[in-house]
Amino acid sequence: MSQAATPSLLPLELRGVTFRHRDQTLLQPLDLRLERDGKTMIMGPNGAGKSLLMRICHGLLQPTAGSVRWAGAGATPETVRRRQAMVFQRPVMLRRSALANVRYALSVQGVAGSECRRRADEAIEHFGLQAIAQRPARVLSGGEQQRLALARAWALRPEILFMDEPTSALDPAAIRAVEEAVRTFHADGVRIVMNTHDLGQARRLADEVIFLVNGRLVERAPVDDFFERPRTREAAAFVQGELVW
Amino acid sequence: MKALLRNMILAPALLAAVVPVHAGDSGHITLASTTSTEASGLFGHIIPKFREATGIHVRVVAVGTGQAFEIGRRGDADIVLVHDTIGEEAFVEQGYAAERRDVMYNDFILVGPSPDPAGVAGAHSVRDAVRRIADGEHPFTSRGDDSGTHRAERGLWKDAGIEPAGHWYRELGSGMGATLNTAAAMDAYVYVDRATWIAFGNRQNLELLFEGDEAMFNQYGSLPLSTDRHPHLKHDKARKWHEWLLSDEGQEAIAGYALRGQQLFFPNAR
Amino acid sequence: MENAFLAAFRLIVEMDPVLVGIVTLSLQVSLTAVLLASAIALPLGAAIALWRFPGRGAVIVFLNALMGLPPVVAGLMVYLLLSRAGPLGEFGLLFTPTAMVIAQMVLILPIVAALSRQVIEELWEEYREQLQSLGVTRLRAIPTLLWDARFSLVTVVLAGFGRASAEVGAVLIVGGNISGVTRVMTTAIALETSMGNLALALGLGIILLLLVATVNGLAYVIGETARRRLG
Incomplete structure (x- = not known):
């Protein structure tokens, strides 16, 4: 999984990124640089623009103004598409078996034949999904589907993984499994960018926190600083659980 | 996708299954005629006899006389058999049909409550x-x-x-x-x-x-179509049918058709 | 009415060879038309669902309007096309089962395209971000979406089959209702009605209904089983 040999996509640079929709500015002009390593949590109350920012980073949405640039030596249009993955709040599974979902993602990226089968099996095994590999993906439980989504992302060997509140719809056991998976990715050298509004989760997983309020980047700090010594009034209120949602 | 592929493979196969019903079978002519002759069952009686005699199948497209003329005009049938003497003569005059011959008649009746x-x-x-x-x-x-x-x-x-x-x-x-x-x-x-x-x-x-x-009096006429206007038609076979209708054999076959004990058509070839 | 059921029952029990021929041809023509039309209309509907282009709204409205195309008009169009005097006259297809297949395709295509457009657009709404994230191009997404919407699309295709097998106006004009060659269930029913054999006509109608119901039933059972299994 290590990309040590190949030049990296990262860092990712956002300059003056703005997003407007019908006269409403959902994201104020924002500058951001994501370095090669680490686990970044994007936090903030509902409607702060966390998902929007993530989708712009991942390339699912085009900003109204500003630029998004993969500044690493290894960034080409081809690798930019391939070497990033995203796990959504509600995983979208195709109407086929769990294993076939993983193989599909690989085949889209041009991985075929025995290589495709091997990598899919490996991913299924890595996330402990062997028992449900042949089950139709869409009848799996929410937690199983999310683990499958992680396995699918892992099979693609991304350099950076975006996760949009991946645990918000799950029960505690499933949440633990997903957090475990995040650590797995990290151990494999994958850059993690994750949205959450679970303070405990952020403390457990994050290296650093990016804090958004009303489409504005209010604070960016190492995780301990953010929770122990918030610099802004909003962050302090948020950490205290007092910020109105 | 699999279903789609399967469809794409299956469809031509099915079409091929349909095609042999008509393609490559030149042993037939298409006759444009009237609903009354078809619905009366006359064709069901005389066409098998014609086929026995010549080996030619006759496919009847039964429509109104007006539409039968139109089909003939466009060259979509090989021969026409209708019952509108004045219209038929005009049809010949306009050059659509080679000739017009009386074949048989039946009659109209007035029906009411x-x-x-x-x-x-x-x-x-x-x-x-x-x-x-x-x-x-x-x-x-x-x-x-x-x-x-x-x-x-x-x-x-x-x-x-x-x-x-x-x-x-x-x-x-x-x-x-x-x-x-x-x-x-x-x-x-x-x-x-x-x-x-x-x-x-x-x-x-x-x-x-x-x-x-x-x-x-309801006179039926047979009209082989013009060879000049529609050279592609099966004129030889159509001519055989035309002549058979007018022959003793054909005329007897027409006279021999009865429904519910009644003779329906009276041959009067001229 | 009682006579009609009796007539239908007798026809079925006796396996009348003429009837068997008519039923076979009906199924051949309508199934061929449905398969060919679907092979074109499903990807077409999916493409319209996925791409935004100028005039897209007009195309959708036009397709929806074509769903209401009167069969007689479709028949007439195909007639003029295939007639000896028409542009495709030299193939001599008029008054053949092939002509009937073409006419029914004209009727089915807009239905399958318009309805599949709707189905695929809804599914695309659900899948779009995930597929884009995986790097799936729109072109690649078409087969994926068609496959994943297969249960809904079966219903769409059946709607097309229903229209094809039920219509009489188009096949009567382009087929000519030639006994033993282009006579199908609906044109046979029309003929028997014109001969005043109403019980027999209705009897044939009942058989047609049974046929269509059987095809629909099979599709339903297969679809439901698979749906329950695959979610």
Whole structure:
């Protein structure tokens, strides 16, 4: 999984990124640089623009103004598409078996034949999904589907993984499994960018926190600083659980 | 995707299964004729005899006379057999048909509700009969479809000096059978060829009220299409059918067809 | 009405060879038309669902309007096309089962395209971000979406089959209702009606209904089983 040999996509640079929709500015002009390593949590109350920012980073949405640039030596249009993955709040599974979902993602990226089968099996095994590999993906439980989504992302060997509140719809056991998976990715050298509004989760997983309020980047700090010594009034209120949602 | 692929492979195979029914089989001609002859069952009787004699299959497209002419004009059939002498002669004159020959006749009859409110049964002539219907404004259903029967019926009113109009005169724009079904449902008078009437199974109150006037004579003509206009047609085979109809053998076959004990068509080849 | 059921029952029990021929041809023509039309209309509907282009709204409205195309008009169009005097006259297809297949395709295509457009657009709404994230191009997404919407699309295709097998106006004009060659269930029913054999006509109608119901039933059972299994 290590990309040590190949030049990296990262860092990712956002300059003056703005997003407007019908006269409403959902994201104020924002500058951001994501370095090669680490686990970044994007936090903030509902409607702060966390998902929007993530989708712009991942390339699912085009900003109204500003630029998004993969500044690493290894960034080409081809690798930019391939070497990033995203796990959504509600995983979208195709109407086929769990294993076939993983193989599909690989085949889209041009991985075929025995290589495709091997990598899919490996991913299924890595996330402990062997028992449900042949089950139709869409009848799996929410937690199983999310683990499958992680396995699918892992099979693609991304350099950076975006996760949009991946645990918000799950029960505690499933949440633990997903957090475990995040650590797995990290151990494999994958850059993690994750949205959450679970303070405990952020403390457990994050290296650093990016804090958004009303489409504005209010604070960016190492995780301990953010929770122990918030610099802004909003962050302090948020950490205290007092910020109105 | 798999389903799609399967479809793409299956469809031509299925089409191929359909195709041999007609392709590569040159042993047939297409005959444009009238619904009355088809519905009477005449073709079911004489075509097998023709096939026995020549090996040629005849495919009948049964439509109104007007449409049969149109099919002939466009070269979509090899030969035409209809019953509208004036129209047929014009068809030959315009160069669409090589010639026109009398083949057989049957006759038209006047059918109406059995109480016969117009007193058609007591009429002296068919002119008198239609005048009685018009005078009393009794419901009359007309084909209204430019078919041979419709043309013959319009000729009747013209002969009687009547311009049929008003709520009692109902132009349906339908085939003979549909017109009969409508007449039966609304107790209306209707002008119909005898063959269709005898074969018709849904008479309800309707009954034959007037027949036998020479003006109700219904002549059928055979018209092989022009070789100049439509060189692609199967003129040789069509000519065989044409000549067979006029031959003793064909004429006997026509005379030999009876439905419910009645001879329906009377050969009169000329 | 009672006579009609009796007539239908007798026809079925006796396996009348003429009837068997008519039923076979009906199924051949309508199934061929449905398969060919679907092979074109499903990807077409999916493409319209996925791409935004100028005039897209007009195309959708036009397709929806074509769903209401009167069979007689479709028949007439195909007739003029295939007639000896028409542009495709030299193939001599008029009054053949192939002509009937073409006419029914004209009727089915807009239905399958318009309805599949709707189905695929809804599914695309659900899948779009995930597929884009995986790097799936729109072109690649078409087969994926068609496959994943297969249960809904079966219903769409059946709607097309229903229209094809039920219509009489188009096949009557382009087929000519030639006995033993182009006579199908609906044109046979029309003929028997015109001969005043109403019980027999209705009897044939009942058989047609049974046929269509059987095809639909099979599709339903297969679809439901698979749906329950695959979610």
